[in-house]
Amino acid sequence: GNSVTQMEGPVTLSEEAFLTINCTYTATGYPSLFWYVQYPGEGLQLLLKATKADDKGSNKGFEATYRKETTSFHLEKGSVQVSDSAVYFCALSGTGAQKLVFGQGTRLTINP
Amino acid sequence: DTEVTQTPKHLVMGMTNKKSLKCEQHMGHRAMYWYKQKAKKPPELMFVYSYEKLSINESVPSRFSPECPNSSLLNLHLHALQPEDSALYLCASSRQLAASSTDTQYFGPGTRLTVL
Numbered sequence: 001g002n003s004v005t006q007m008e009g010p011v012t013l014s015e016e017a018f019l020t021i022n023c024t025y026t027a028t029g030y031p032s033l034f035w036y037v038q039y040p041g042e043g044l045q046l047l048l049k050a051t052k053a054d055d056k057g058s059n060k061g062f063e064a065t066y067r068k069e070t071t072s073f074h075l076e077k078g079s080v081q082v083s084d085s086a087v088y089f090c091a092l093s094g095t096g097a098q099k100l101v102f103g104q105g106t107r108l109t110i111n112p
Numbered sequence: 113d114t115e116v117t118q119t120p121k122h123l124v125m126g127m128t129n130k131k132s133l134k135c136e137q138h139m140g141h142r143a144m145y146w147y148k149q150k151a152k153k154p155p156e157l158m159f160v161y162s163y164e165k166l167s168i169n170e171s172v173p174s175r176f177s178p179e180c181p182n183s184s185l186l187n188l189h190l191h192a193l194q195p196e197d198s199a200l201y202l203c204a205s206s207r208q209l210a211a212s213s214t215d216t217q218y219f220g221p222g223t224r225l226t227v228l
Contacts, residue, residue: 046217098168
């Protein structure tokens with residue numbers, strides 16, 4: 001079945017540091033890939049998505065590229081801010097499926 | 113606009129109470145979802161409605177009863193809950209693109225439920 005594996009957290013960085021959160025997946029067919037962010041006490045917000053191989057999703061300085069050859073969708077940001085502190089979930093949606101498969105989430109803390 | 117609204121924001125109930133959670137979207141989406149999220153875990157799918165019909169029930173106990181009165185509204189009726197049901201309940205919606213993986217789910221802010 002489909003699955004998503006995220007790097008384990010928590011991750012703690014200083015402001016302006018470079019961020020990478022690793023995400024790899026297992027899926028049949030051609031899934032879509034998503035990053036969602038959850039700020040404390042809130043619901044999930046869609047951060048970015050990619051629907052086919054080599055697509056790059058981007059939003060608010062975050063980027064992720066759909067790499068079919070390595071089955072990866074790593075999240076990157078060049079310079080993080082304190083306001084980026086949150087939990088980040090990688091997820092996939094398989095062909096014809098209504099189910100999102102989530103990774104376990106990575107808690108990110110940015111210190112000033 | 114990609115807004116999904118949920119009420120109430122917080123709910124405290126006893127094990128003998130009956131309460132309801134509400135979810136609303138005005139994006140013309142035809143699929144709506146209920147998720148349960150425990151602390152430090154990803155959301156777990158509970159129910160999916162597609163064109164106002166229940167299409168997925170992830171073996172959820174009958175003390176949770178979903179209802180979709182129309183294409184914009186989704187309710188979750190709660191009765192005789194247990195303390196372990198305390199969690200954040202999230203609603204989501206999506207366009208419902210047939211046989212497509214590109215459908216994107218948009219989430220509401222959630223209802224924080226505490227069962228005493």
